[in-house]
Amino acid sequence: MAFEIRAEGVDVELLMREIRAAIEEKKKAGLITDEEIREVATRPLPPVLQPHDLKSGLLAELLERPSRWNYAFDPDTLFRSSRSGSGRALEWVRRVLRPVQKLFWNPTPMIAALSRQGDLNTTYAHVLHNLVLEVTRLNLEIVDLKSRTLQLQGRLEFQARREKTLEAMALGRTVPGGEDGAA
Amino acid sequence: MSPAGGPRRVHQLLAALAYGDAISNEALAIQRHLRGAGLESDIFAEHVHPRMTTRARPLWEYREVSAPDTVCLFHFSIGSAAARLAFHAPDRLVSIYHNITPAEWFLGFHPHLAGLCYHGRRELAAFAPRTELALGDSEYNRRELEAAGYARTGVLPIVLDLDSYRRPPSPVARRLYEDGRTNILFVGRIIPNKKIDDLITAFALYQRLFDRQSRLLLVGDYRGHEKYYDRLQELARARGAEEVVFTGQVDDDELRAAYASADLFLCLSEHEGFCVPLLEAMAFGVPVVAYDAGAVRETLRGGGVLLREKPTAVVAGLVRRLLTDDGLRGRVLETQERAMAEVRTTDFRALLLDRLAPVLDGAPG
Numbered sequence: 001m002a003f004e005i006r007a008e009g010v011d012v013e014l015l016m017r018e019i020r021a022a023i024e025e026k027k028k029a030g031l032i033t034d035e036e037i038r039e040v041a042t043r044p045l046p047p048v049l050q051p052h053d054l055k056s057g058l059l060a061e062l063l064e065r066p067s068r069w070n071y072a073f074d075p076d077t078l079f080r081s082s083r084s085g086s087g088r089a090l091e092w093v094r095r096v097l098r099p100v101q102k103l104f105w106n107p108t109p110m111i112a113a114l115s116r117q118g119d120l121n122t123t124y125a126h127v128l129h130n131l132v133l134e135v136t137r138l139n140l141e142i143v144d145l146k147s148r149t150l151q152l153q154g155r156l157e158f159q160a161r162r163e164k165t166l167e168a169m170a171l172g173r174t175v176p177g178g179e180d181g182a183a
Numbered sequence: 184m185s186p187a188g189g190p191r192r193v194h195q196l197l198a199a200l201a202y203g204d205a206i207s208n209e210a211l212a213i214q215r216h217l218r219g220a221g222l223e224s225d226i227f228a229e230h231v232h233p234r235m236t237t238r239a240r241p242l243w244e245y246r247e248v249s250a251p252d253t254v255c256l257f258h259f260s261i262g263s264a265a266a267r268l269a270f271h272a273p274d275r276l277v278s279i280y281h282n283i284t285p286a287e288w289f290l291g292f293h294p295h296l297a298g299l300c301y302h303g304r305r306e307l308a309a310f311a312p313r314t315e316l317a318l319g320d321s322e323y324n325r326r327e328l329e330a331a332g333y334a335r336t337g338v339l340p341i342v343l344d345l346d347s348y349r350r351p352p353s354p355v356a357r358r359l360y361e362d363g364r365t366n367i368l369f370v371g372r373i374i375p376n377k378k379i380d381d382l383i384t385a386f387a388l389y390q391r392l393f394d395r396q397s398r399l400l401l402v403g404d405y406r407g408h409e410k411y412y413d414r415l416q417e418l419a420r421a422r423g424a425e426e427v428v429f430t431g432q433v434d435d436d437e438l439r440a441a442y443a444s445a446d447l448f449l450c451l452s453e454h455e456g457f458c459v460p461l462l463e464a465m466a467f468g469v470p471v472v473a474y475d476a477g478a479v480r481e482t483l484r485g486g487g488v489l490l491r492e493k494p495t496a497v498v499a500g501l502v503r504r505l506l507t508d509d510g511l512r513g514r515v516l517e518t519q520e521r522a523m524a525e526v527r528t529t530d531f532r533a534l535l536l537d538r539l540a541p542v543l544d545g546a547p548g
Binding site: 002003004005006007008009010015016018020022023026031032037040041044045098134144147148150151154158161162165166169 | 263291354355356357359373384387388391392393408412413414415416417418420423428429430472485486487488489490491492493494495496497499500501503505511514515517518
């Protein structure tokens with residue numbers, strides 16, 4: 001039994017059956033469904049996420065394996081080969097021919113730009129991470145402030161009602177034949 | 184009466200003497216009865232509410248009365264200067280325990296308070312060897328004291344000033360609440376262990392199924408617990424509950440108006456060390472429905488309706504039944520009258536002196 005009443009002449013079991021029957025009637029009338037009752041009973045109040053408690057693992061994750069999203073670029077990167085055995089020979093040929101190649105174009109500015117871009121990518125990851133964190137924090141604060149505004153609105157309405165009651169009572173005392181006159 | 188040769192000075196130490204707070208009222212009642220029994224008794228508090236400044240002395244003056252033959256009644260509180268003073272003073276220490284809410288209740292909403300409560304329970308255990316006698320205000324609290332390692336324990340129930348309930352309620356608040364709506368009342372701080380969320384959910388269902396013209400009146404301070412309060416407001420909106428009124432902390436006359444206007448008192452709290460509002464509701468003749476948690480059962484003393492579980496639909500149906508079935512309501516009120524008769528006949532002074540007898544009669548233990 002869901003409850004107990006220590007009073008004489010109260011049949012708790014019968015009372016419980018009647019209560020359940022009353023709820024069944026409401027269900028038949030379409031006021032509520034079993035699913036809604038279950039949902040109401042099982043949904044807990046979610047805990048509050050405090051903006052200052054917010055922590056992100058994004059940056060740590062990015063820095064852990066930078067090769068997945070960034071590249072490292074140094075002056076030799078352009079002349080390296082991805083092949084293992086024959087690659088070493090190819091790299092040697094490229095090194096030997098580098099002065100000749102420089103007669104046709106200057107790769108140094110490109111090497112410097114790509115290397116700089118790699119560093120910038122890391123910086124952007126930091127900036128992006130911090131932005132995401134700040135935006136999320138601000139979002140939580142906005143939710144808080146919205147909630148606070150609604151509360152204040154509620155309190156204001158309650159105070160306005162209180163004020164009207166007070167006015168009605170004061171008028172009742174002073175206006176002869178008023179709603180709540182001295183009679 | 185304290186025997187000749189026993190301690191003549193029994194002072195109280197509190198973290199805060201507040202206005203309208205059950206513990207502060209109890210401290211004042213204890214002082215009145217101790218003085219009535221011919222003992223010297225003052226209240227020393229770390230924080231004193233502006234309205235109570237004539238009733239208490241500042242904590243730092245305690246050293247003027249502190250002595251090995253002074254009995255110090257310390258109302259246990261977490262992390263206060265009063266606790267440190269009580270622990271280190273040479274006085275004979277009697278701890279009065281009003282319970283500490285388990286930390287887990289505050290984890291999602293107030294991590295700082297959760298930490299304080301966690302350390303508070305450790306502090307409670309640390310006080311055990313220093314304390315000569317420990318009194319809980321319910322058997323439930325006494326058992327917690329025993330579990331914390333206190334050797335000599337007892338129960339000293341919270342005393343109610345029933346005469347004060349006869350004073351007139353605030354006419355404005357009464358007029359405000361008595362507008363034809365059914366008032367379902369809860370009185371208590373708006374904190375997670377009181378399960379105000381369950382109250383709102385049950386009320387929303389009651390309103391939807393049975394009575395659109397109803398109001399849930401939540402009387403209690405929510406300062407310091409704004410996050411939980413925010414969530415509750417959201418919940419009320421999400422559940423479509425109208426007229427969920429959070430009054431905040433109210434004056435005594437407004438509290439009396441709330442009880443006087445209430446059609447039913449509903450408590451779904453899951454942790455209570457005593458729960459004074461249950462007795463107050465019974466004193467005002469308001470039918471009580473309360474969930475059986477902590478000390479609720481012993482505070483009700485067989486009065487009201489005690490919920491063993493709280494399926495929302497059943498709670499809503501039961502509330503409806505109590506509000507519409509005069510016969511059932513009358514029989515429930517009879518059980519409450521019997522319980523209140525027990526409370527009224529309790530001689531608090533005799534009980535207090537009996538509980539303190541081991542300290543007042545004997546030499547330091």
